[in-house]
Amino acid sequence: MKLTGAQALIRSLEMEGVEVIFGLPGGAILPVYDPIVESPIRHVLVRHEQGAGHAAEGYAHVTGRPGVAMVTSGPGVTNIVTALADAYMDSIPIVVISGQVATPSIGTDAFQEADTTGITMGVTKHNWLVTDAGEIPRAVAAAFHVATTGRPGPVLVDIPKDVSNASMEWYWPTSEADLDLPGYHPAIEGDPEAVEAAAALIEQAQRPVLYVGGGVLKARGMEELRRLVDLTGIPVTTTLMARSAFPSSHPLNMGMPGMHGTYTAVTAMQKSDLLIALGTRFDDRVTGKVPAFAPDALVIHIDIDPAELGKIRRPDIAIRGDCRVVTMEVREALERRNGGAGDAGGERAHRAGRGDGAAKSRNGGGGSGLPDLSPWIRTIETWRQEHPLHYEPQAPGERLKPQMVIETLAALTPDDTILVTGVGQHQMWASQFWQFEEPHTFVTSGGLGTMGFAVPAAIGAKVGKPGSMVWAVDGDGCFQMTAQELVTANAEGIPVKIAIINNSYLGMVRQWQELFYEERYSEVYLSPDLPDYVKWAEAMGCVGIRVTEPEEVAPAIEKANAIDDRAVVIDFRTDSFEKVYPMVPAGASNDDIMEMPTTSTRDAGRSSERKAS
Amino acid sequence: MTAGGIRSIGNANPGADAAAGAGMAVTASGAADNAASPGPAKRGPARSHILSVLVENKSGVLARVASLFSRRGFNIYSLAVAPTDNERFSRITVVVDLESAPLEQIMMQLDKLVNVVSIAELAPSDAVQRELLLATLKVDPAVRSQLVELVDIFEGKIVDVGSASLTVMLAGEPEKLDSFENLVKDHGIVDIQRTGRVALQKL
Numbered sequence: 001m002k003l004t005g006a007q008a009l010i011r012s013l014e015m016e017g018v019e020v021i022f023g024l025p026g027g028a029i030l031p032v033y034d035p036i037v038e039s040p041i042r043h044v045l046v047r048h049e050q051g052a053g054h055a056a057e058g059y060a061h062v063t064g065r066p067g068v069a070m071v072t073s074g075p076g077v078t079n080i081v082t083a084l085a086d087a088y089m090d091s092i093p094i095v096v097i098s099g100q101v102a103t104p105s106i107g108t109d110a111f112q113e114a115d116t117t118g119i120t121m122g123v124t125k126h127n128w129l130v131t132d133a134g135e136i137p138r139a140v141a142a143a144f145h146v147a148t149t150g151r152p153g154p155v156l157v158d159i160p161k162d163v164s165n166a167s168m169e170w171y172w173p174t175s176e177a178d179l180d181l182p183g184y185h186p187a188i189e190g191d192p193e194a195v196e197a198a199a200a201l202i203e204q205a206q207r208p209v210l211y212v213g214g215g216v217l218k219a220r221g222m223e224e225l226r227r228l229v230d231l232t233g234i235p236v237t238t239t240l241m242a243r244s245a246f247p248s249s250h251p252l253n254m255g256m257p258g259m260h261g262t263y264t265a266v267t268a269m270q271k272s273d274l275l276i277a278l279g280t281r282f283d284d285r286v287t288g289k290v291p292a293f294a295p296d297a298l299v300i301h302i303d304i305d306p307a308e309l310g311k312i313r314r315p316d317i318a319i320r321g322d323c324r325v326v327t328m329e330v331r332e333a334l335e336r337r338n339g340g341a342g343d344a345g346g347e348r349a350h351r352a353g354r355g356d357g358a359a360k361s362r363n364g365g366g367g368s369g370l371p372d373l374s375p376w377i378r379t380i381e382t383w384r385q386e387h388p389l390h391y392e393p394q395a396p397g398e399r400l401k402p403q404m405v406i407e408t409l410a411a412l413t414p415d416d417t418i419l420v421t422g423v424g425q426h427q428m429w430a431s432q433f434w435q436f437e438e439p440h441t442f443v444t445s446g447g448l449g450t451m452g453f454a455v456p457a458a459i460g461a462k463v464g465k466p467g468s469m470v471w472a473v474d475g476d477g478c479f480q481m482t483a484q485e486l487v488t489a490n491a492e493g494i495p496v497k498i499a500i501i502n503n504s505y506l507g508m509v510r511q512w513q514e515l516f517y518e519e520r521y522s523e524v525y526l527s528p529d530l531p532d533y534v535k536w537a538e539a540m541g542c543v544g545i546r547v548t549e550p551e552e553v554a555p556a557i558e559k560a561n562a563i564d565d566r567a568v569v570i571d572f573r574t575d576s577f578e579k580v581y582p583m584v585p586a587g588a589s590n591d592d593i594m595e596m597p598t599t600s601t602r603d604a605g606r607s608s609e610r611k612a613s
Numbered sequence: 614m615t616a617g618g619i620r621s622i623g624n625a626n627p628g629a630d631a632a633a634g635a636g637m638a639v640t641a642s643g644a645a646d647n648a649a650s651p652g653p654a655k656r657g658p659a660r661s662h663i664l665s666v667l668v669e670n671k672s673g674v675l676a677r678v679a680s681l682f683s684r685r686g687f688n689i690y691s692l693a694v695a696p697t698d699n700e701r702f703s704r705i706t707v708v709v710d711l712e713s714a715p716l717e718q719i720m721m722q723l724d725k726l727v728n729v730v731s732i733a734e735l736a737p738s739d740a741v742q743r744e745l746l747l748a749t750l751k752v753d754p755a756v757r758s759q760l761v762e763l764v765d766i767f768e769g770k771i772v773d774v775g776s777a778s779l780t781v782m783l784a785g786e787p788e789k790l791d792s793f794e795n796l797v798k799d800h801g802i803v804d805i806q807r808t809g810r811v812a813l814q815k816l
């Protein structure tokens with residue numbers, strides 16, 4: 001069967017099971033847009049290519065399937081570079097198809113030519129420039145394979161216009177050998193000796209911590225993590241990328257580690273004698289000053305990417321493999337070593353839980369080599385009680401507390417609600433104060449910290465999980481970067497809900513200037529009402545709601561929850577002076593964690609700020 | 614994996630390598646390198662290592678390797694690339710500076726490039742290494758015979774002759790080229806070009 005390159009491309013996407021493409025056409029990709037007219041694949045027309053990329057990411061986050069975006073050459077590609085970089089840092093599988101000028105024009109500075117493979121080389125897992133229409137099915141199949149296997153990540157396939165116009169004989173690669181990837185062989189299973197050695201370390205640990213990263217969500221290893229915790233009673237901390245990997249309500253969940261982590265999680269890691277790092281990469285936001293990070297801990301590091309093993313912290317045991325599979329292997333090794341499977345695992349976890357665990361020895365069953373963690377759990381409980389996350393309630397005359405808005409939102413939405421965030425203070429409060437019960441319900445920009453992520457990512461998440469409610473908690477600064485995608489949402493019938501935490505500042509930067517630059521505020525003020533977010537929302541076809549009073553918070557959320565035929569934006573007017581605590585200053589040791597100051601110091605800061613702004 | 618020997622990553626046995634990647638010591642082989650290097654004329658970093666990288670012979674692959682090195686802050690001392698007997702593949706021989714990054718990290722990051730098929734680390738003591746040098750030298754008639762003799766001693770060849778200059782070719786172990794370069798420096802070098810080393814595992 002003869003097809004054009006363009007038809008072969010769309011056909012290849014159909015073969016990969018693609019159900020939606022986020023994109024925006026242009027000259028070099030025009031031939032490819034023609035067969036989209038007949039294709040069963042849905043196309044969502046974005047208003048800016050960055051939006052297409054983040055939407056593809058949001059889709060991939062919640063479904064686990066690769067998100068697909070399509071853009072034209074030159075500016076179409078450069079506009080999506082931010083999303084590629086974001087997906088690269090957070091290991092999100094997305095496939096970007098880009099148009100390119102015709103092959104004879106490549107290198108001549110033709111209209112809308114850009115060195116696409118060169119520009120995107122450092123922000124993709126791999127990219128392809130296809131110069132022969134006959135290679136299109138192979139390139140697409142290889143792109144999906146690379147994006148979704150091993151450590152997932154973004155890929156790009158660049159297709160010159162003459163290639164998509166050329167004719168080819170259709171085929172579809174049926175085996176991995178057909179993909180022509182002689183250098184690509186991700187490993188899944190862990191080395192059995194290393195697994196055994198890891199089990200032995202776990203048996204000796206008195207103060208172990210499971211340091212869980214986004215790899216667990218990617219590997220769908222949540223259930224295996226749960227079983228390992230049930231068996232061992234080891235407390236868990238989940239990084240920003242792993243929020244929702246382990247239920248917030250679980251008694252052994254200590255919350256988030258790192259710069260804005262809970263006192264309990266940060267301190268438990270510092271005092272730990274064994275860190276079990278699962279699908280995580282010792283990011284500087286987690287470790288603080290690396291030489292001072294968890295100084296007494298041995299480290300078991302499990303990751304599918306061998307380059308992460310020892311990149312920052314040399315592990316005592318490194319296991320390359322899929323997080324789900326290796327977690328299972330470690331649990332099985334522990335069970336084997338300690339008298340067989342099914343040794344009342346559930347009961348043990350129950351006993352290790354808060355309250356109970358403190359009172360009873362974990363291995364009362366006898367014969368088990370697993371250590372008694374109850375003194376450690378008791379210590380953790382003390383920290384948890386003495387250092388909870390908290391904030392001062394709103395005083396008369398003050399604006400809304402952002403944390404209260406987020407807590408109310410969490411309380412009034414179902415457990416399977418997908419929470420998407422921008423980047424800044426609101427992101428940290430969202431991570432701290434949300435209750436995560438179901439996996440894959442948190443979508444955020446972690447590694448790159450991309451302002452403008454929330455609105456388009458929420459759209460992609462809603463397309464991927466149309467049955468779930470999707471709420472974005474966004475900053476006023478972030479919202480202004482990509483808000484136009486709400487036009488896309490309404491045009492395409494994608495009813496997302498946006499809660500703007502409108503503190504009228506680039507709040508996170510303002511916080512650093514207050515704390516580390518002697519309250520010299522430089523270019524961080526935004527204004528609460530320029531733009532008018534309600535009018536802007538309405539102009540984009542959304543329902544716009546403004547909330548200034550605490551008693552309006554819940555009714556506004558309930559009203560938004562009831563709207564299902566269009567997007568909703570709520571402009572929550574929040575306190576500009578609120579800061580994210582706890583905080584480990586950049587580059588400091590995690591031992592120097594700062595907690596929220598007392599009311600009196602806080603008010604001192606507040607009055608001097610009023611003068612400044 | 615044995616320090617000082619050859620180790621390789623790539624499709625041969627990726628899992629085993631990573632596991633060993635844990636507490637692996639780069640120092641042992643680095644020390645061997647130091648011991649093998651001769652004195653003052655040595656060019657390049659004190660702690661270097663040779664990687665022999667088999668890559669797909671496709672356009673842009675060298676750019677990917679080079680861009681990885683610059684993005685991750687790994688320094689390259691020299692790099693030589695040519696197709697292998699199988700036209701699908703090329704071999705890149707790269708001498709990396711171990712002061713800039715640990716060897717394991719360099720190898721692991723390289724191995725993540727989709728076009729990189731396998732990587733062999735060649736400890737200098739276990740590798741046959743050669744490099745080619747071309748140099749155009751100024752020749753004063755008074756020292757001409759002296760220079761010709763020197764080229765002879767080093768088993769070089771005179772490949773071009775001008776009225777006041779000579780072009781010589783010399784192949785050999787990089788240290789030998791260093792010594793030659795040192796000796797002819799005083800005569801006056803007009804132009805010099807070295808290829809960077811290529812290496813294969815000793816049998």
Ligand SMILES: Cc1ncc(C[n+]2csc(CCOP(=O)(O)OP(=O)(O)O)c2C)c(N)n1
Nearest residue numbers: 424425426451475476477478505506507508
């Ligand atoms: C694209 C981009 N530019 C700049 C930054 C630096 N930055 C980090 S947080 C932040 C402030 C975000 O302001 P806002 O969206 O209002 O959130 P808030 O911190 O006030 O909650 C800035 C400018 C960034 N992360 N991304």
Ligand SMILES: [Mg+2]
Nearest residue numbers: 475476505507
């Ligand atoms: Mg703000």
